[in-house]
Amino acid sequence: MHVMIIGAAGMIGRKLAERIAETGCIGGQIVCELTLVDVVEPDVAGGFDGMRKVLAADLSKPGVAARLVANRPDVIVHLAAVVSGEAEADLEKGYRINLDGTRALLEAIRSIEKYVPRVIYASSLAVFGAPFPSKIPDDYHLTPLTSYGTQKAIGELMLNDYSRRGLLDGVGIRFPTICIRPGVPNKAASGFFSGILREPLNGKEAVLPVDETVRHWFASPRSAVGYIEHAATMDTASLGAQRNMTMPGVSATVAEQIDALRLTAGDAAVALIRRAPDPDITSIVAGWPQDFDTARALKMGFRAEKSFREIIEVYLEDEMGTPAPSDGAPPQAPQHLRDAQDVTP
Amino acid sequence: MHVMIIGAAGMIGRKLAERIAETGCIGGQIVCELTLVDVVEPDVAGGFDGMRKVLAADLSKPGVAARLVANRPDVIVHLAAVVSGEAEADLEKGYRINLDGTRALLEAIRSIEKYVPRVIYASSLAVFGAPFPSKIPDDYHLTPLTSYGTQKAIGELMLNDYSRRGLLDGVGIRFPTICIRPGVPNKAASGFFSGILREPLNGKEAVLPVDETVRHWFASPRSAVGYIEHAATMDTASLGAQRNMTMPGVSATVAEQIDALRLTAGDAAVALIRRAPDPDITSIVAGWPQDFDTARALKMGFRAEKSFREIIEVYLEDEMGTPAPSDGAPPQAPQHLRDAQDVTP
Numbered sequence: 211m212h213v214m215i216i217g218a219a220g221m222i223g224r225k226l227a228e229r230i231a232e233t234g235c236i237g238g239q240i241v242c243e244l245t246l247v248d249v250v251e252p253d254v255a256g257g258f259d260g261m262r263k264v265l266a267a268d269l270s271k272p273g274v275a276a277r278l279v280a281n282r283p284d285v286i287v288h289l290a291a292v293v294s295g296e297a298e299a300d301l302e303k304g305y306r307i308n309l310d311g312t313r314a315l316l317e318a319i320r321s322i323e324k325y326v327p328r329v330i331y332a333s334s335l336a337v338f339g340a341p342f343p344s345k346i347p348d349d350y351h352l353t354p355l356t357s358y359g360t361q362k363a364i365g366e367l368m369l370n371d372y373s374r375r376g377l378l379d380g381v382g383i384r385f386p387t388i389c390i391r392p393g394v395p396n397k398a399a400s401g402f403f404s405g406i407l408r409e410p411l412n413g414k415e416a417v418l419p420v421d422e423t424v425r426h427w428f429a430s431p432r433s434a435v436g437y438i439e440h441a442a443t444m445d446t447a448s449l450g451a452q453r454n455m456t457m458p459g460v461s462a463t464v465a466e467q468i469d470a471l472r473l474t475a476g477d478a479a480v481a482l483i484r485r486a487p488d489p490d491i492t493s494i495v496a497g498w499p500q501d502f503d504t505a506r507a508l509k510m511g512f513r514a515e516k517s518f519r520e521i522i523e524v525y526l527e528d529e530m531g532t533p534a535p536s537d538g539a540p541p542q543a544p545q546h547l548r549d550a551q552d553v554t555p
Numbered sequence: 556m557h558v559m560i561i562g563a564a565g566m567i568g569r570k571l572a573e574r575i576a577e578t579g580c581i582g583g584q585i586v587c588e589l590t591l592v593d594v595v596e597p598d599v600a601g602g603f604d605g606m607r608k609v610l611a612a613d614l615s616k617p618g619v620a621a622r623l624v625a626n627r628p629d630v631i632v633h634l635a636a637v638v639s640g641e642a643e644a645d646l647e648k649g650y651r652i653n654l655d656g657t658r659a660l661l662e663a664i665r666s667i668e669k670y671v672p673r674v675i676y677a678s679s680l681a682v683f684g685a686p687f688p689s690k691i692p693d694d695y696h697l698t699p700l701t702s703y704g705t706q707k708a709i710g711e712l713m714l715n716d717y718s719r720r721g722l723l724d725g726v727g728i729r730f731p732t733i734c735i736r737p738g739v740p741n742k743a744a745s746g747f748f749s750g751i752l753r754e755p756l757n758g759k760e761a762v763l764p765v766d767e768t769v770r771h772w773f774a775s776p777r778s779a780v781g782y783i784e785h786a787a788t789m790d791t792a793s794l795g796a797q798r799n800m801t802m803p804g805v806s807a808t809v810a811e812q813i814d815a816l817r818l819t820a821g822d823a824a825v826a827l828i829r830r831a832p833d834p835d836i837t838s839i840v841a842g843w844p845q846d847f848d849t850a851r852a853l854k855m856g857f858r859a860e861k862s863f864r865e866i867i868e869v870y871l872e873d874e875m876g877t878p879a880p881s882d883g884a885p886p887q888a889p890q891h892l893r894d895a896q897d898v899t900p
Contacts, residue, residue: 349698353694354716355719367712
């Protein structure tokens with residue numbers, strides 16, 4: 211099986227490539243060829259035994275999409291996108307990358323005869339817009355309130371149309387907010403959801419700009435990769451004409467995030483969270499969804515964590531090298547935090 | 556006020572132009588300039604006193620949209636589209652005219668500084684797809700099952716996004732099936748809804764290819780023009796970010812259509828309907844919506860007929876020159892039908 215990841219330099223793309231390199235498989239199928247594409251040349255996935263190609267290419271440029279799909283990958287994972295803030299600041303760039311880029315990919319696939327690849331499309335909760343019901347169902351109307359959400363909703367509609375016409379076999383994945391994101395703090399409005407856990411787990415101070423009552427929808431990077439692995443080989447027949455689904459996740463308040471941190475890493479870690487209310491971020495986050503009914507995705511076999519504690523444990527295992535204990539007990543926080551906790555009365 | 560109609564050679568565009576020529580107004584505002592655009596040169600609107608321009612232009616061709624909006628029309632009525640059957644048969648043409656053409660118009664408007672025209676966008680019930688609730692609300696999810704519906708839904712999303720960003724002031728109108736369409740029978744799957752009334756009213760036989768229990772959503776051509784007139788000058792502030800609405804109409808079965816025909820034109824007219832069940836048309840129409848909750852559009856001041864009898868009366872008045880009686884009684888059917896009826900025992 212030949213897998214192509216477009217947007218392979220991003221966090222999820224990189225982790226997916228590493229996972230394929232490590233297992234040699236995707237969704238139970240052997241991967242003999244892996245093509246990694248991004249606007250900058252993505253990292254090679256070390257340790258992969260099959261054929262591997264790394265390409266720097268911009269999908270929205272003329273001819274690029276056709277070149278990419280010319281050797282007919284079986285699974286195309288389309289993660290390439292301009293993110294929310296940038297799509298709002300730069301209308302032209304957002305529509306060019308998120309709409310034209312996606313359409314160019316679908317059209318390039320269409321132009322090849324008898325070629326119907328599985329296309330996994332990274333969509334977003336941003337296709338929905340406030341006001342929301344307490345739990346947002348899969349069939350809630352598309353009312354994006356950002357250009358990014360608009361472009362993602364348009365991509366969903368095209369994915370449905372091209373799939374319905376038998377031109378490709380699409381699965382659209384609406385990712386929860388991924389938490390805990392590894393790496394350094396970023397400027398994204400959602401950055402604090404990861405920051406208030408990641409920074410304390412690494413012994414650093416983190417800023418909390420919103421109230422602890424704020425509720426949102428989360429899954430780990432490991433789950434994000436898991437959605438794609440499942441989507442790569444799932445039976446799509448029962449999806450019918452509606453190819454896009456909100457992925458399962460954990461609905462949690464900031465207070466619940468902090469409680470989970472306390473259970474895992476103790477009060478010393480929690481003490482590293484500094485409250486610094488930010489009206490701008492508070493106002494942005496107030497428009498975000500809080501909870502979803504993902505019965506459809508669950509029925510289709512997609513899985514995620516069941517609690518925020520699990521999400522933190524995934525971070526400890528995958529990013530801090532703390533192995534899961536064999537007795538099924540949760541992994542422990544890093545030594546420096548346990549040391550700090552030991553001296554706390 | 557300068558009004559531009561793009562797609563002015565179509566049935567609704569032509570009627571709208573005639574109406575503006577006749578009244579000199581749109582939505583209570585004086586029209587001093589009228590620009591009519593279509594891929595073929597549209598008919599001039601006779602009798603219009605203001606400045607009038609007629610242009611043959613394809614919105615999806617490079618530079619055309621910019622030329623059209625260069626002298627800043629206050630109201631742009633965008634009716635230009637490839638219809639359902641053609642968009643399904645020719646994917647490229649459908650996306651080019653219905654998606655690229657609409658986007659070119661929005662982009663051309665955006666490129667002019669300090670220019671925020673009212674843009675009235677012709678959308679469609681086809682943005683919705685089965686399965687349907689018994690009455691489809693305005694916030695039902697967008698699940699088109701045709702490429703035409705997909706393209707119209709994408710246009711709705713872009714209209715919302717460009718309006719939200721203050722680049723234009725959009726109103727999206729989801730037209731009911733327009734009935735009774737004047738003119739000759741056409742090959743559209745929906746053609747019989749008009750045909751079974753129009754042909755008998757003109758003394759001709761009509762074919763009914765579906766069961767009488769089939770229910771659908773209708774309004775007259777006069778209402779279609781009325782929606783646009785209202786949308787041209789309505790206060791859009793209360794629309795917020797959701798600029799698209801299903802227009803009010805009449806939900807009626809074929810049996811109810813025929814009853815209304817009987818009441819207006821008698822048994823002789825009804826006898827001209829020949830049953831010829833067509834499995835293909837029956838199957839297409841089975842996927843169509845039957846009834847809508849249009850509370851939002853009604854609240855915004857949009858109006859339509861309240862019964863099928865009214866829809867037939869509009870046809871008699873507007874297309875057959877039968878004036879409405881001054882006593883408020885319905886207009887009578889044409890003489891030849893009344894003659895025929897007189898000889899029926």
